[in-house]
């Protein structure tokens with residue numbers, strides 16, 4: 413039985429991940445962290461018979477709870493502390509949180525490698541999104557003009573999305589600089605042309621109604637290639653999260669990207 417705890421257990425992803433874990437025969441939800449709902453019980457949150465209270469801090473959870481895997485869906489400025497403390501306790505970590513500072517992530521990855529503790533992070537747990545990124549990476553070998561448009565719900569904390577940044581990073585593995593000969597017109601409104609990663613312009617849309625969507629557009633001579641993915645519900649992330657929970661204990665270090673677990 414894999415004993416699972418969830419950081420951000422009261423959030424949109426934390427709740428759905430917890431409900432999904434509760435339905436698995438080989439997993440047991442044994443605790444969670446979320447300051448705003450600390451003290452509420454798992455029973456109250458998920459309508460089950462369980463009086464375990466939600467912790468206010470990761471430190472409180474670590475001293476009170478025996479577990480095998482911590483799942484983090486919080487905020488980019490919160491997750492690093494949780495990951496560090498959990499690794500110090502030699503417990504496996506699965507992270508979906510985006511917006512984590514790159515240098516922080518490198519440092520935590522090295523820590524996991526040195527301690528030989530499983531630390532898995534996926535900017536996107538949906539299978540379709542992973543394929544979209546793989547296809548975009550492949551297209552980048554042949555087409556050197558590209559832009560990314562990502563569209564999300566308006567509660568999202570970070571922009572651009574972790575998926576957009578990961579896509580740009582993977583594309584850049586096949587081509588160092590995009591849009592070299594683009595003549596950029598004057599931006600009459602600041603940021604109208606988007607932000608840039610290795611020349612790839614990224615545009616973020618935030619509107620109620622969206623869940624998580626992305627288009628990678630490649631421009632060629634007289635042609636456009638559009639690679640699009642739509643997460644229509646957060647259920648799309650659940651199979652990937654379950655796969656990571658089942659595999660993280662065998663990792664002995666840091667791994668990024670769901671494609672590396674498939």
Ligand SMILES: NC(=O)C1=CN([C@@H]2O[C@H](COP(=O)(O)OP(=O)(O)OC[C@H]3O[C@@H](n4cnc5c(N)ncnc54)[C@H](OP(=O)(O)O)[C@@H]3O)[C@@H](O)[C@H]2O)C=CC1
Nearest residue numbers: 420422423424425445446448485486508509510535536537
């Ligand atoms: N990798 C993937 O496939 C996916 C990644 N994500 C990412 O997951 C993250 C969470 O997304 P989402 O669930 O929509 O966001 P939510 O805002 O709904 O959830 C985040 C939760 O974390 C809580 N929180 C704040 N501080 C702490 C803390 N110190 N310890 C524990 N919990 C804390 C928040 O509480 P409060 O609201 O009171 O601050 C909130 O309940 C984001 O970074 C998002 O980009 C989302 C979907 C898929």
Ligand SMILES: O=C(O)C1=N[C@H](C(=O)O)C[C@H](O)C1
Nearest residue numbers: 510535536568573574575624
């Ligand atoms: O905040 C979200 O909702 C999502 N965040 C991740 C990201 O930043 O890429 C994954 C997915 O896009 C949903």
